[in-house]
Every structure is written in structure tokens, then in C-alpha cells.
Amino acid sequence: SSSSSSPLSQPTITRLSPNKRMSLPMDIRLPPEFLKKLQMESPQPCKPLSRMSRRASLSDIGFGKLETYVKLGKLGEGTYATVFKGRSKLTENLVALKEIRLEHEEGAPCTAIREVSLLKNLKHANIVTLHDIIHTDRCLTLVFEYLDSDLKQYLDNCGNLMSMHNVKIFMFQLLRGLSYCHKRKILHRDLKPQNLLINEKGELKLADFGLARAKSVPTKTYSNEVVTLWYRPPDVLLGSTEYSTPIDMWGVGCILYEMATGRPMFPGSTVKEELHLVFRLMGTPTEETWPGISANEEFKSYLFPQYRAQALINHVPRLDTEGIDLLSALLLYDTKKRISAEASLTHTYFLSLGENIHSLPDTSSVFSLKEVQLQKDPGHRSSHSCNPETPRRNKADVNL
Known part of the structure; x- marks a missing residue:
């Protein structure tokens, strides 16, 4: 971001390497309305933030903290994790919380660490987004975008x-x-x-x-x-x-x-x-x-x-x-x-x-693209159209 504008006015805070405990995400997109609220509450001096203070400001906002998310119910259980539906208190958006149990002697399972390190670098419309990473003694929680x-x-x-x-x-x-x-x-x-x-x-x-x-x-x-x-x-x-x-x-x-x-x-x-x-x-x-x-x-x-x-x-x-x-x-x-x-x-x-x-x-x-549109599926059930606008039951067969 240019030094003439407050860094927090940028919708994306990038190149934020997580600290050793992986408590912060790599790339955070903050909703514009949240940014406005933040700027009203804390007018920043117009100079770029150092990496340390940028990390601190994210932590103040509530990233990397478990209390930032409300659990709404279990979606599924798998090999090394349980997935919950949740809501972010920051953005009001629904999220999927993937709680990975940490075995004390070993720390995070290698599959979990692998998943984090792979996903935090993947930015694509057809790959689920990893929003946040929360690390406590007993648990590594990955916060994903929620798809229903x-x-x-x-x-x-x-x-x-x-x-x-x-x-x-x-x-x-x-x-x-x-x-x-x-x-x-x-x-x-x-x-x-x-x-x-x-x-x-x-x-x-x-x-x-x-x-x-x-x-x-x-x-x-x-x-x-x-x-x-x-x-x-x-x-x-x-x-x-x-x-x-x-x-x-x-x-x-x-x-x-x-x-x-x-x-x-x-x-x-x-x-x-x-x-x-x-x-x-x-x-x-x-x-x-x-x-x-x-x-x-x-x-x-x-x-x-x-x-x-x-x-x-x-x-x-x-x-x-x-x-x-x-x-x-x-x-x-x-x-x-x-x-x-x-x-x-x-x-x-x-x-x-x-x-x-x-x-x-x-x-x-x-x-x-306006030329790309889904059609109504011919086999839809009486109550359930297969039109994706129709809400579906919230069961996730999460095999983790």
C-alpha cells in the first residue's frame, strides 16, 4: 500500500508470515464495512505499519483467536479432525471450523500441518479459502469459508x-x-x-x-x-x-x-x-x-x-x-x-x-461471465429443486 493511505484501508493485508505458533493467517480480506468501522474507531497516522505492529493490529482485531468465532453445530467427524459450522463475530460470515486434535507428545499431526502449509498459498475461485488459523495447546483450528x-x-x-x-x-x-x-x-x-x-x-x-x-x-x-x-x-x-x-x-x-x-x-x-x-x-x-x-x-x-x-x-x-x-x-x-x-x-x-x-x-x-449459467436440473425432488438457490440439508460427510 502507498504511504499516503492508511494500510488498513487496503482490503487485503498480504505477506503476513504467521508466527511460529501459526496463530495468524497469511492473507486476510477484510470486508469494507468492517474497515470503515475500524477506521472510525482508530484513526491511524498516515505511515506504513511495520510487520510487528501489523501483526499486533491483526491480533487486536481478533484474527487468530478462538473467541472470534461462534460454534453453530457439528458438520462431521473424520480421521484427525472434527468440523463445525460457525460464524465469525468480525464479519458475521458463516465459516467451517476444522478442529484438529493435537496429540501432546507429537504436536500437530503432519497431515494437518501439510494441509495448512499447502492451503495458505492457494488462492483460486475453485479451491476452498482458508481464512484463519488458530493454535492452542490442545487444538489447531483451521477456519475455512463455509459452503452449504x-x-x-x-x-x-x-x-x-x-x-x-x-x-x-x-x-x-x-x-x-x-x-x-x-x-x-x-x-x-x-x-x-x-x-x-x-x-x-x-x-x-x-x-x-x-x-x-x-x-x-x-x-x-x-x-x-x-x-x-x-x-x-x-x-x-x-x-x-x-x-x-x-x-x-x-x-x-x-x-x-x-x-x-x-x-x-x-x-x-x-x-x-x-x-x-x-x-x-x-x-x-x-x-x-x-x-x-x-x-x-x-x-x-x-x-x-x-x-x-x-x-x-x-x-x-x-x-x-x-x-x-x-x-x-x-x-x-x-x-x-x-x-x-x-x-x-x-x-x-x-x-x-x-x-x-x-x-x-x-x-x-x-x-x-453472463454466458455461464446453471439450468434447472430435470430430476429435482418435489420439495427439493436441484436449483442451487434451494437450501439443502446441512449434513457434511467430511472424510478428513
Whole structure:
């Protein structure tokens, strides 16, 4: 900010590195009405604040303090955290409070620290915003923007029959957020409909980066629930630890199928069953479709029958030719050939969304373009339209 204006008149206070206890957020957007109130109460001398006094002023405002937030009810429980709906006393906005229990000997779990360090650097319209970080002896609380639904609930509420135009808009938003992550060498690694949050405007945002960059994919959660295998690529199911960006793209394909058909693509309950479902539809892999597969000991031990690949169009009749082409490119066994998020965005499937959608700034919503609008979903329930304006039940299946 220029020295002629008070630094607090800037809506964003940036480059604020959190202190060692991570009690302050990296980048805070203060609402204009709150800034006015603040300036009326404390007219500042017109000179730039030092980093120390800037940090102090944020602390005075109430950032990094638990008493700044009111808990409104539990949204879900997961591996290492509990998520509550809350409200900020500062801004009156709804927030999601993710409370991470700290084991005394160990301090914060590495997954939590990883999630914080990744998320505080991600600023994108299709990635959930981390507003604040609060650190106490027993708890690390991450304060996220609140979104009132997720893709699983959205599908439930429209009787699993989405408008194909809406499928395309959700798909584009998912790929947009993912492409931003992948360019920064960040993998999500746990893509599933429950981790794609959706607000009343129809904006879709990636959430739950708890597994991002973790070295192995757990099979059980903290509360001993089974982690779903449905969106996991066959290379990972067969023991590959070569994790790179294609790991997320298989899940994107499964999610496209699920939005277009209203049912999960490969709902296996064990690794063997999951692989069997994949091979039955996509064909049992061969050296041609998956170089090196014939040397994979795990694959050989299962003794799968030789299935021929089926035509996807017979399974996803509502998806147009371009959509089927994109789906096939996402579900390739050979990770080197599987389409990337960035390449997917320019696929002909998205041509109908227009040219301007490709030149949006990272932090602008696709709905800032007047030509991009959701339609009414055909399968809406009697009381529940799947129109995103309709309020939905507030249950979050938060698998953390």
C-alpha cells in the first residue's frame, strides 16, 4: 500500500508470515464495512505499519483467536479432525471450523500441518479459502469459508439426474481448481464427490487437502471407517507409489461418469472387487494398454479373466461424443497418456461454454461471465429443486 493511505484501508493485508505458533493467517480480506468501522474507531497516522505492529493490529482485531468465532453445530467427524459450522463475530460470515486434535507428545499431526502449509498459498475461485488459523495447546483450528453442500448431496437432492449442461459447468470448475494445484506440484489424492463443495451460486470448490502429498493412501480413517476405493486409479490399487498428477485425473473421470449417470462408476468394496469392476468395463489391461503390467506381481496373483473393453457410450447414454472422448482420455491405464487437467480444460467438450472462460483470472468465478449459467436440473425432488438457490440439508460427510 502507498504511504499516503492508511494500510488498513487496503482490503487485503498480504505477506503476513504467521508466527511460529501459526496463530495468524497469511492473507486476510477484510470486508469494507468492517474497515470503515475500524477506521472510525482508530484513526491511524498516515505511515506504513511495520510487520510487528501489523501483526499486533491483526491480533487486536481478533484474527487468530478462538473467541472470534461462534460454534453453530457439528458438520462431521473424520480421521484427525472434527468440523463445525460457525460464524465469525468480525464479519458475521458463516465459516467451517476444522478442529484438529493435537496429540501432546507429537504436536500437530503432519497431515494437518501439510494441509495448512499447502492451503495458505492457494488462492483460486475453485479451491476452498482458508481464512484463519488458530493454535492452542490442545487444538489447531483451521477456519475455512463455509459452503452449504457438496457434490454428493447435490446429486442426492436432484434424484441423481443432473442437467448435462450443469455437469459440464461443474466439470470445468473441478478441472480449473485441479489445474491450478497441479501447476504448483500439489496433488489432491482424495478426489470424491464429498470433497467437492458447492455453494448456493453453484460454485464448486476443492476441499480437504489432508492427503495431499502424503506418502501412502490410508485404508482406514481415524474413526475406523473404510476409506472409499471408488475413485482410486488402478495403478495405485496395484501398489504403485509413483505418485504424480495423473493420480487425480482417474478420479475426475469417475466423477464425470457419476454426474452424467447418477451412479458411481466403480463401487467396489475391496481392492480386488474394485479392480474387477474396472477391468470388466475398461478391459483387462495388456502390455499394449498398460506397458509393464505383465510384470506386476500383484496383478498376476489375482488371475483376472481377459475382458474386452466395452463401449462407454452404452453406459453413459446422456453424454455427447465429445464428453465420451474426454471420459475415455481420463480413464486410460497408462499414466503417461492419461489426459492432464490443463489439457482437459481446452477439450472440445467445453467449447459450448465460450472463449472467455479460458481467460478468467484465477480468483474469478466462472459465473462472473453472463454466458455461464446453471439450468434447472430435470430430476429435482418435489420439495427439493436441484436449483442451487434451494437450501439443502446441512449434513457434511467430511472424510478428513
